[in-house]
Amino acid sequence: MRENEILHWFGTDPFEAGRELMKASGQWQNWGRDELIGLKPNLVVAKKASSGATTHPAFVAGAISFLQEKGFRRIQILEGSWVGDSTKRAFKVCGYNKLSDKYDVPLIDLQKNSSVVMESTNGEYRICSSVLQLDRLINMPVLKGHCQTSLTCALKNLKGCIPDSEKRRYHRMGLHQPIADLNEIVRADLILVDGLEGDPDYEEGGNPVRMNLFFAGTDPVLIDSYAAGLLGLQPEEVAYIGKAAALGIGSQLSDETKLRYLNKGEAVEGIQRSVAAYRLKEIVREDGACSACYASLMRALSFLEKEDNFPSAPVHIGQGYRGTQVSGVGIGICLKGADSYAKGCPPEAAEIYRFFKDGS
Template structure:
């Protein structure tokens, strides 16, 4: 009989109770954690975001996982993260509330990006352009890695949870290189050499809307856990009404043999999906007919670039740039031919259009960085680097964007 993956779902007002419940459903922390072991906990703390914003993992989830692994006999508990390019990891820990929890619970804080004791690891049968990566010795030698993601909508990959969270174990250079190749495949290549033993996911207030920076907390009140990150992500998607067939993660994960996503191959324990189901607002998957004023050529495109273009259309509206740039033709997905128009009108999104870059405004990356498509439309200049001025420009646009999102959310709530 084919072995099935177990996913535990808990729903309760007590985070402590939920953490303990999902661990018990998976056999108990004492059977999951070796005594006197080193345990690295990997929350999502990639960006500045206070508790309650759903940008980062809930700090109380971190607290009760620390307590559980300590009670199971762990000798050393380390909270580790490599924040997004241009972000300071320790500042993100402080902002997320993780630093305070670690101090109160006696756990170490670990900035993976600052670690200089690195080992080069070859990736066998790499599916992306990342053939090897330099990873911290501490990360590779720890007895356990426990993945603590938050489920949130995400411009680059439609959603972020278990699989994407492990992207935060690499240095900035690798982080950047991953965006220049096929990101979904690159993430699975990283998983092939850095495997979390267990994932405990935060669906307490998962993020709907235009995440990761403009997240809208959805009151769901769940914690989900599994040894299989693919099964967990697939289950989390079903809990919020996201069709896994429109997300590139799962095909890439299947090719890498990292886990199962088919519902009949997953056993849910604790609560059922039906008991906790709550439809999330995931606007990255809106049809392109939502923006009829623009010619969007999207045949053969992936969900990552589709979601980024959806985000970019709304970003243009928020910034007051939508109407004035309707002449732009936005192209995503591999193409055999392109329209013969002036170069500045053709916005070429992603690396699958590399051979056409001389014909238009090129937005590099697979997928491109979150703001680059909108900036290409506005500036009519190639967008290649997450370099000087990137974070400053994002920061300047953030309050305008947030005000725009707040207005949409208020209107959405009225309709409900």
């Protein structure tokens, strides 16, 4: 397929979607049958795909079954869940252990992988060794929202290819630039997006919205600028898209983009994010917060919002506040220096909820 193309497959069958998009992409035609192919789903947390957080195993199975039929035998599935969860648990809960057995495809836990320092235009980054050893990479993100970056799709999904220590560092660096830089180092040969029922608000799911859409491309900047529109966002609202374009990683959606449809259906546009997701930005003072910490805050605020108890004073969160005195309230152990703070690292949503509700 051409770089300025996006292929679509509509429906509710992830297996068929994986097969059809893989086949129609034609990318595999130039790959050697002995090449090592890695599939990188999004298993950020140990939650089933129906939660809206993770890539459907059947979507990955569809791609694998097509590749195996074409004679590719060296296939792996690679992932490193977020710092607050274990990839091993995610593989099991998300149905990837069964998938691995059925297709005889190994699962590579990148949280346990060694890493290598690589150069980008803007500095050095550690990348998991197994990712660097691949001949071909197929990026298989979920189309969903993210409480800090608003969107997570192709570009951000590669954050699972770095060690946990780097994930924490990315957050201290503000996420957007390191995500763009990472994509300069790790380039996928094909991107297959699971848009069946992602959560438009949170990367950890809980509020799945049916979109019944799967799409594919080779340019992660194009895919993400298109994905942003599907979630009702302007690409400028997701800073890493522009930063990746500036690095020459790809081109944003334009009149040159060719939208190709493999079957009949309708694209869903402007899916509504929740009120809490919007209001959050008004009160949160974030400086390098870890994903799990921020997600707990989001969840607690959703409950408080429903009870009409949404806090009005600024809420501080993030590693950048460590060791500083903060006037006001904070979230997590990093905010020990605040007037009061919700304990934990990362704190549980229930803990944060209690903190706001009872002041305990």
